[in-house]
Amino acid sequence: MPKEKLILHPKRPKGEDGYKTFSIRIKDETVEKLEDICRKTGYSRNELISVFIDYAIENSEIAHA
Secondary structure: OOOOOOOOOOOOOOOOOOOOOOOOOOOHHHHHHHHHHHHHHOOOHHHHHHHHHHHHHHOOOOOOO
């Protein structure tokens, strides 16, 4: 019986998958709160931060002086 071939496609270079990677500084207490929510929901820290940022962007308003 012939074996099925494993077909590999070239990986996209970093940055071409629609995501960007960067670092941020946040307070220890904020990290603790995030980790608690992660434990309770099963989301990864990265997923949760992304959800929170998307929500904040969609629900924010710029106040004009």
